[in-house]
Amino acid sequence: MDALIVGAGPAGCAAAILLARAGREVLMVDKALPRDKLCGGLLSGRALRLLRERLGLELPASVVGEVCAGFEICDGRELLNSAEGEAPLTFVFRDRFDAFLLEAARGAGCRVEPGRFEGLRGDAAVVDGRELRCGRIVGADGVFSAVGRAQGKSLPDRSLAVGLQVDVPRSASPALAGLHAARIFFGYLRLGWGWAFPKGERVSIGLGGMPGTKEDLAAAMRRLLADCGVAGSQSLKLRGAKLPNAAFLREPAAGQVLLCGDAAGFAEPLTGEGIAFALHSGALAAQSMLAGAGRKEFRPAGTCGTSDTAGAGCAARYNAACRSEITPLFAQALRARNLLFREPFRSLAMRRFRAGTGAMKRFLRVLSGESDYRKFFSDSLLGR
Numbered sequence: 001m002d003a004l005i006v007g008a009g010p011a012g013c014a015a016a017i018l019l020a021r022a023g024r025e026v027l028m029v030d031k032a033l034p035r036d037k038l039c040g041g042l043l044s045g046r047a048l049r050l051l052r053e054r055l056g057l058e059l060p061a062s063v064v065g066e067v068c069a070g071f072e073i074c075d076g077r078e079l080l081n082s083a084e085g086e087a088p089l090t091f092v093f094r095d096r097f098d099a100f101l102l103e104a105a106r107g108a109g110c111r112v113e114p115g116r117f118e119g120l121r122g123d124a125a126v127v128d129g130r131e132l133r134c135g136r137i138v139g140a141d142g143v144f145s146a147v148g149r150a151q152g153k154s155l156p157d158r159s160l161a162v163g164l165q166v167d168v169p170r171s172a173s174p175a176l177a178g179l180h181a182a183r184i185f186f187g188y189l190r191l192g193w194g195w196a197f198p199k200g201e202r203v204s205i206g207l208g209g210m211p212g213t214k215e216d217l218a219a220a221m222r223r224l225l226a227d228c229g230v231a232g233s234q235s236l237k238l239r240g241a242k243l244p245n246a247a248f249l250r251e252p253a254a255g256q257v258l259l260c261g262d263a264a265g266f267a268e269p270l271t272g273e274g275i276a277f278a279l280h281s282g283a284l285a286a287q288s289m290l291a292g293a294g295r296k297e298f299r300p301a302g303t304c305g306t307s308d309t310a311g312a313g314c315a316a317r318y319n320a321a322c323r324s325e326i327t328p329l330f331a332q333a334l335r336a337r338n339l340l341f342r343e344p345f346r347s348l349a350m351r352r353f354r355a356g357t358g359a360m361k362r363f364l365r366v367l368s369g370e371s372d373y374r375k376f377f378s379d380s381l382l383g384r
Contacts, residue, residue: 065199
């Protein structure tokens with residue numbers, strides 16, 4: 001087997017699609033196929049370009065909940081402003097989106113099986129007690145990656161954010177019945193923000209707390225739901241998850257193992273956007289493998305878990321690609337986040353949002369991948 005991919009989310013499927021199309025023998029395993037996840041379901045312009053240009057896929061209408069032109073910012077109950085960007089914001093049903101990618105991987109020729117990665121045993125990967133020999137392992141199995149643990153590359157728990165979310169029918173929240181924009185809420189947490197994302201007849205409402213916060217997220221989430229007029233807000237069951245936020249792996253590959261998506265901490269630290277960077281890192285992992293010196297490098301004399309020269313070459317290519325295409329924005333976003341959620345910068349930002357839409361439109365350009373935070377701040381200081 002050329003590659004074992006652990007995790008059948010966007011990162012794993014992106015890698016599987018490109019490898020299988022190139023004629024590689026690929027097995028993708030996941031403990032549930034597909035499974036629903038706590039996720040706002042945002043596909044930014046960046047994510048849509050990755051689907052089309054790197055994976056050659058068009059998003060089917062069946063997975064789309066809503067397409068919005070822009071977003072709104074609130075400070076508590078107060079709507080500060082709204083703005084529209086050139087690139088649309090697309091909100092998908094996450095279970096349907098993952099199922100679409102999974103079928104694309106199968107269609108490309110990837111073998112897909114339910115299975116749980118249990119570690120490395122000598123020169124083999126262990127899945128449900130079976131020893132599997134392969135050329136490469138792609139760890140795309142989430143923030144608590146078993147593949148990452150086997151490589152000693154787990155994300156520190158203190159770096160993880162906490163997210164809470166509930167999906168409600170529009171009829172259960174009259175205040176959001178006419179919402180057709182992404183709404184962002186400040187003021188419910190000192191170190192965090194909330195959201196309401198429209199998805200057809202439903203709205204996803206969530207709240208994310210930054211690492212290290214001592215605030216009561218559940219109580220803040222109940223206040224947010226009550227302010228949105230959600231019926232029965234105090235008794236609704238809240239879904240929670242830990243999410244990558246304050247740390248990402250600067251060397252996400254070593255030897256025969258490449259970590260992608262949440263397993264590598266690849267979620268944008270300010271916005272929490274993860275789908276785009278999962279797709280991007282999965283594609284980079286596959287391209288790094290395929291860039292080797294033909295079949296000989298791809299299937300080295302050693303096996304998975306070893307650190308042979310060929311594996312080191314593939315790992316070096318992947319690490320360099322991530323440093324070039326993904327992590328520079330993350331470093332900028334960390335600095336931007338640390339400014340936005342601390343005084344006096346938070347109050348200044350709220351005043352800017354209330355006074356005009358320039359900063360919001362510049363932010364939408366960052367979200368679409370047409371700009372970055374460095375340019376955002378330079379243009380903001382110059383008043384552009």
